[in-house]
Every structure is written in C-alpha cells, then in structure tokens.
Amino acid sequence: SKSDSLYFKDSLGIKKTLKIDSVWSIYENGNLYIQHNGRLLKINNIGSLSFFNESYEIIKAPNSPIAMDQSKDIRPYIADLSNGNIYDYSIESFEKFMQNKDEELYKQFIEIKKKKKKREMIYHFIEMYNTKHPLF
DSSP: OOSSEEEEEOTTSOEEEEEGGGOSEEEETTEEEEEETTEEEEBSSOSSEEEEEEEEEEEEOTTOSSOOEEEEEEEEEEEETTTTEEEESSHHHHHHHHHHHOHHHHHHHHTOOOHHHHHHHHHHHHHHHHHHSOOO
C-alpha cells in the first residue's frame, strides 16, 4: 500500500476510511498483510512465525544534483503472529527467539556452525517451528 489510508465499504455499502497505522493487519482475497512502518506488507507464509519483506527505494546521487539512480532495498522480517512481535531476519534475532520458544529446535539450530548455512536454514526452521506450533 502506498497510501496512508484504507478504503472499504461497511455492511450498508457506505465507503469508509481507516488509517493504515491504526490496524495491525488485514486479510484480503486469501492474503494476509501486516502493517509495519506505516505500510501494509504481504506475509509470504502464514503460520505462528511468518516471513515478510519490506522494500523501499534507495536514491543514489553521488556528486550530481541532476542524475539519480533509484533502486530498491529489501529487508526481511519475521512476525510472531501469536503475539504480534516483529523480529529482524537475522541469525542473532532468530537464535534468541528459538531459545525462548522451542529448546529442541534451538539446540538443532545452534549446532549449525557456519553463519552462511545458518542464514540459509532460518526459513526451514520457521517451517519446522510452524509444524510444531500451529497458529490455529
């Protein structure tokens, strides 16, 4: 969502406005969107732990007041849908979460020694966590 408001029709068909930052999430057409930093971002996997990306434009204009390059930066996050907490998609953040929530998975995760492999395995561990701890 690029707007700061949502528009919907109430039960009488009257158009209503709702500020995005006043909602935690919305569910529309089979998709869950979470409000983060004033924007609605699509959840990529719905589960107790859910993964989503925040993308934003980066403007680069080194030494030039006219020519500017625009690119996008993507920052991944993990949302704990059981309590609404949002965590960085990082090894440190994920280890801390697992240490407090699932000792068995935490032990498996810390046994992985290489940082690159750990980062690659976070999504797999999210899936294992969701299997053990279903949202519904």
